[in-house]
Amino acid sequence: MPSGTENVSYSSGAIIASVVAGQSSTSDQTLTWATTGNVPPGLKLKIIKGTPELTGKPTAWGTYSFSVSVTDVKNYEGTQPFQVTISPAVTFTPLPATASLTLRGGSSSQADTVLPNGVAGTPYSPQTISVTSNSGISLSVTSNSGISLRKPGTKSWNGLSVTLTASNTVIIKGTPKTFTNPTLHKKGSSGDPLELTVTAFTDDNKFSDATTYLINVEPASSSSPVAIQVDYDQTTYNDFPTAATAGQPYSATFVTPTGTGFQFSLMNSSAVTSLGMTFDAALATLSGTPSKPGLYNLVVQAKNVTSGVVESCVFHLTVNPSSPSSDPGITPTPSSGFTPQQIRQAYGLDQITLSGGIIGDGTGQTVVIIDGGDAPNLVSSNDPNYDNSDLHQFNQQFGLPDSPFFKEDAFGGTNIPTSVGDVGETTQDVEWVHDCPRRHHHPAGV
Amino acid sequence: MSSGFTIAPGATIILLEYNSTPGNTPGNNLNNFFSAVQTARSLPGVSVVSMSLGLFKDDNKFNTYKTSTGKKPTNTSRRTWIHCSPHRPGTP
Numbered sequence: 001m002p003s004g005t006e007n008v009s010y011s012s013g014a015i016i017a018s019v020v021a022g023q024s025s026t027s028d029q030t031l032t033w034a035t036t037g038n039v040p041p042g043l044k045l046k047i048i049k050g051t052p053e054l055t056g057k058p059t060a061w062g063t064y065s066f067s068v069s070v071t072d073v074k075n076y077e078g079t080q081p082f083q084v085t086i087s088p089a090v091t092f093t094p095l096p097a098t099a100s101l102t103l104r105g106g107s108s109s110q111a112d113t114v115l116p117n118g119v120a121g122t123p124y125s126p127q128t129i130s131v132t133s134n135s136g137i138s139l140s141v142t143s144n145s146g147i148s149l150r151k152p153g154t155k156s157w158n159g160l161s162v163t164l165t166a167s168n169t170v171i172i173k174g175t176p177k178t179f180t181n182p183t184l185h186k187k188g189s190s191g192d193p194l195e196l197t198v199t200a201f202t203d204d205n206k207f208s209d210a211t212t213y214l215i216n217v218e219p220a221s222s223s224s225p226v227a228i229q230v231d232y233d234q235t236t237y238n239d240f241p242t243a244a245t246a247g248q249p250y251s252a253t254f255v256t257p258t259g260t261g262f263q264f265s266l267m268n269s270s271a272v273t274s275l276g277m278t279f280d281a282a283l284a285t286l287s288g289t290p291s292k293p294g295l296y297n298l299v300v301q302a303k304n305v306t307s308g309v310v311e312s313c314v315f316h317l318t319v320n321p322s323s324p325s326s327d328p329g330i331t332p333t334p335s336s337g338f339t340p341q342q343i344r345q346a347y348g349l350d351q352i353t354l355s356g357g358i359i360g361d362g363t364g365q366t367v368v369i370i371d372g373g374d375a376p377n378l379v380s381s382n383d384p385n386y387d388n389s390d391l392h393q394f395n396q397q398f399g400l401p402d403s404p405f406f407k408e409d410a411f412g413g414t415n416i417p418t419s420v421g422d423v424g425e426t427t428q429d430v431e432w433v434h435d436c437p438r439r440h441h442h443p444a445g446v
Numbered sequence: 447m448s449s450g451f452t453i454a455p456g457a458t459i460i461l462l463e464y465n466s467t468p469g470n471t472p473g474n475n476l477n478n479f480f481s482a483v484q485t486a487r488s489l490p491g492v493s494v495v496s497m498s499l500g501l502f503k504d505d506n507k508f509n510t511y512k513t514s515t516g517k518k519p520t521n522t523s524r525r526t527w528i529h530c531s532p533h534r535p536g537t538p
Contacts, residue, residue, distance in 0.1 A: 362457030368486040369459060370497045372466025372479065403456055410464035410482035412489065417465040430461055433496060 001082045006061045006089035007207045012054035015068055030073055037066030040086050061088035090133045090200040096211040112214035118176040119218050124160060126173035129198055136203035139168050144195040157194055170198055176217040243318040244290045251287040254300050267299040290319040369429050373421020378430060381405040394431045
């Protein structure tokens with residue numbers, strides 16, 4: 001079938017029903033014609049002087065596959081597949097990814113044409129969209145972010161300028177501010193990519209064609225994702241703030257990987273102001289004297305002032321009582337802290353009744369503990385030095401069994417970190433996980 | 447109380463130590479941490495994974511780890527993830 005051109009009158013010429021004629025035994029040669037499949041929008045099958053032709057003015061470019069069928073009065077049927085290519089009347093550069101989006105006279109869908117991604121905080125390689133036609137046209141530019149240019153001019157989006165020129169080109173340049181991944185953005189900010197629709201109108205305003213271009217902005221490489229941590233002493237950083245004590249001055253400063261160029265905010269400042277504490281945004285420091293013990297969630301936000309990248313983290317601040325519990329059921333040891341038995345009593349774990357054959361000592365279960373850095377005072381239970389390790393000493397002191405214990409690197413291997421971590425915390429994690437509720441544990445499958 | 451106070455003396459304990467070098471960038475330490483998380487989720491027969499640290503509010507990356515290796519959970523592959531504030535030396 002001959003090719004056509006968008007918005008130009010088209011005729012396929014006669015379509016011959018070669019299958020039907022010999023099949024019917026009746027003298028009634030009345031035939032019924034139909035099309036199935038993807039017929040170019042704007043074209044229809046017409047019977048001209050007893051012969052079918054595909055005619056009309058195509059409204060969308062593309063390659064179309066369809067079939068023409070013919071049926072006689074006795075329901076004998078013949079079908080012939082056809083393919084026709086319709087060239088665009090308006091040429092977009094870069095070329096559209098798929099068939100044209102026709103705004104008038106037809107309906108077809110078009111996938112976005114993807115332009116190169118930008119990077120937040122990095123100058124974007126300028127992109128030029130040009131539109132040509134064999135007839136006079138004018139352009140308009142619209143976007144999902146509210147850009148609307150009906151005549152030459154410039155609008156901006158996320159640090160990029162979008163300019164429509166009098167010579168039917170659209171130029172995009174600038175430095176994008178914020179990356180466009182909605183799932184990584186703070187709630188309330190869309191983070192949507194730019195969808196820029198360029199529409200060409202013929203001068204007689206009877207035909208228009210459009211293409212939508214898509215621009216995504218990636219996060220700056222140094223800030224994806226932004227890690228917010230607590231600065232102990234400008235050399236040591238950690239993923240959590242140290243515990244505070246009620247009635248004693250406290251301070252914690254938050255940092256990011258690049259160190260500078262971030263604006264910090266405490267998103268839920270009311271959580272700490274009720275404690276008598278304040279958050280200094282300029283110093284990114286939480287300080288004050290907490291008035292009451294408890295566990296408080298701090299939602300800290302860091303915004304890259306250059307790229308606009310925003311990230312939030314939740315920190316859990318523990319405020320301990322100013323003195324050990326006065327619970328009459330617990331007697332602190334003369335040294336420090338509580339015995340395993342006291343802890344079980346304090347948490348009521350010794351009051352839990354188990355059933356279903358569950359012993360409750362964790363036998364058959366495996367617990368993984370993840371900590372940063374090495375605790376050299378802990379060694380695996382199959383290590384020759386295990387008897388000198390803290391865990392064994394702990395078990396001896398409190399009459400606990402030496403259950404299997406393995407110390408491994410992050411990958412399950414033996415390359416233990418050379419840097420020493422928070423030994424006290426890691427040791428305590430292991431020992432209290434090992435020890436605590438002798439008659440209670442998660443049953444199998446939990 | 448430390449991060450994983452709910453377990454038991456009869457249980458096998460695996461301590462995964464990730465490289466968290468003081469002075470290292472927080473981002474590098476974070477990647478090392480996720481390596482340990484990845485290992486924890488793939489170890490067989492694990493009931494509980496305990497971590498002494500706070501987590502991201504937008505923790506989609508972490509959430510992708512908090513299942514076993516992409517398979518439908520079974521009684522042997524489900525595990526409990528615990529992360530909370532740490533105990534610090536010198537505090538109860």
